[in-house]
Amino acid sequence: MNSSRRAQGIAPFHVMDILARAKALEAQGRDIIHLEIGEPDFPTPEPIVQMAMQAIRDGDVHYTPALGLPELRESITTFYRARYGVEVPASRIAVTPGASGALLLALGVLLDAGDEILMADPGYPCNRHFASFIDAVPVRIPVGPDTAFQLTPQRVERHWTERTKAVLLASPSNPTGTLARDADIRDIAELCAARGAVLIVDEIYHGLVYEGSPQTALAHSDQVIVINSFSKYYHMTGWRLGWLAAPVHLMGGIERLAQNLYLAPPTPAQFAALAAFSEETQAILEGRRLELKARRDFLLPALRELGFGLPVAPEGAFYLYADVSRFTGDSFAFAEQMLEKAGVAITPGLDFGEVLPEKYVRFAYARPLPVLQEAVTRIRRFLGVKSA
Numbered sequence: 149m150n151s152s153r154r155a156q157g158i159a160p161f162h163v164m165d166i167l168a169r170a171k172a173l174e175a176q177g178r179d180i181i182h183l184e185i186g187e188p189d190f191p192t193p194e195p196i197v198q199m200a201m202q203a204i205r206d207g208d209v210h211y212t213p214a215l216g217l218p219e220l221r222e223s224i225t226t227f228y229r230a231r232y233g234v235e236v237p238a239s240r241i242a243v244t245p246g247a248s249g250a251l252l253l254a255l256g257v258l259l260d261a262g263d264e265i266l267m268a269d270p271g272y273p274c275n276r277h278f279a280s281f282i283d284a285v286p287v288r289i290p291v292g293p294d295t296a297f298q299l300t301p302q303r304v305e306r307h308w309t310e311r312t313k314a315v316l317l318a319s320p321s322n323p324t325g326t327l328a329r330d331a332d333i334r335d336i337a338e339l340c341a342a343r344g345a346v347l348i349v350d351e352i353y354h355g356l357v358y359e360g361s362p363q364t365a366l367a368h369s370d371q372v373i374v375i376n377s378f379s380k381y382y383h384m385t386g387w388r389l390g391w392l393a394a395p396v397h398l399m400g401g402i403e404r405l406a407q408n409l410y411l412a413p414p415t416p417a418q419f420a421a422l423a424a425f426s427e428e429t430q431a432i433l434e435g436r437r438l439e440l441k442a443r444r445d446f447l448l449p450a451l452r453e454l455g456f457g458l459p460v461a462p463e464g465a466f467y468l469y470a471d472v473s474r475f476t477g478d479s480f481a482f483a484e485q486m487l488e489k490a491g492v493a494i495t496p497g498l499d500f501g502e503v504l505p506e507k508y509v510r511f512a513y514a515r516p517l518p519v520l521q522e523a524v525t526r527i528r529r530f531l532g533v534k535s536a
């Protein structure tokens with residue numbers, strides 16, 4: 149029997165082809181620089197690791213409530229108060245298996261079959277697949293450098309139909325690292341509330357912002373759903389832990405979905421995360437944020453100088469979404485050649501949507517500065533650009 153139509157409709161990550169080829173080249177002894185991988189290269193901070201080991205030794209390995217460990221939900225409440233000055237009671241917080249689990253719950257609690265969810269294209273590819281998985285309709289709104297690759301109230305308005313039940317945006321965004329404007333988030337939230345829909349804001353990269361300090365969408369409205377995660381800023385990708393904050397009337401539905409989809413988020417990871425907000429951990433994380441900023445501050449001008457189109461300086465995450473139309477009409481082939489000839493792996497735009505994917509590639513600067521410097525040297529040689 150074939151896999152379901154639903155499963156067949158889910159596009160593979162094209163970067164996996166690049167990764168497989170990179171591994172094959174490495175097996176032949178080639179040195180490959182990995183700028184395709186969307187996760188930080190830092191280890192999990194030691195206080196978090198220690199907390200996990202203690203919990204496992206103490207036998208804290210049983211199911212927690214489906215919405216998460218009460219102490220951790222309280223810690224997240226304290227986090228919103230301390231960082232943003234916003235009150236979000238623990239009763240509105242669900243701890244989840246990564247932001248991925250949170251996105252699935254959010255879409256699951258909001259959308260019925262045939263309902264539409266508006267999202268930016270380019271964007272994080274799993275979002276549209278989550279929507280199709282529950283038979284909802286992802287409506288992809290083209291965005292470009294003119295709006296810093298973000299949705300605006302006008303664009304949302306233009307794509308609104310009577311089936312629109314949710315709008316999803318990520319700020320900072322993957323693949324572009326750009327922020328949505330606070331005022332736009334507030335206006336989109338108001339527009340949604342006025343029409344009986346809900347705005348979902350994915351703030352997974354909110355801890356990794358290098359310019360200004362954007363507000364959480366929860367500061368604008370208690371009717372939005374905010375997604376966050378321990379994966380990126382807290383360097384816990386493999387621990388599979390995230391959270392969402394939702395309007396109180398949706399929490400019952402979210403809890404029932406969580407109970408049935410996965411019973412509970414992983415227990416050792418939840419205990420570990422209790423150490424994520426401590427002063428000691430915060431000092432480590434802030435140091436790493438500054439290190440990531442330094443990498444961006446190196447790579448962004450270096451790529452611009454080589455001729456990559458990066459008209460909007462990304463304020464956060466660890467991605468640069470570069471226009472390569474000066475070099476090629478096919479960014480996938482360009483990424484393949486860069487791997488073969490320069491030994492630098494990057495992600496083709498094809499993975500992020502349908503808006504001119506052949507024009508873009510994503511660089512993830514989740515590698516140490518000397519490695520990025522070597523990457524630029526290799527790319528310069530590959531492109532045949534003379535040193536300035």
Ligand SMILES: Cc1ncc(COP(=O)(O)O)c(C=O)c1O
Nearest residue numbers: 246247248272318322377379390
């Ligand atoms: C924008 C965005 N949202 C959500 C996720 C999922 O993250 P996780 O499930 O590891 O928390 C990612 C991962 O790359 C992402 O880039």
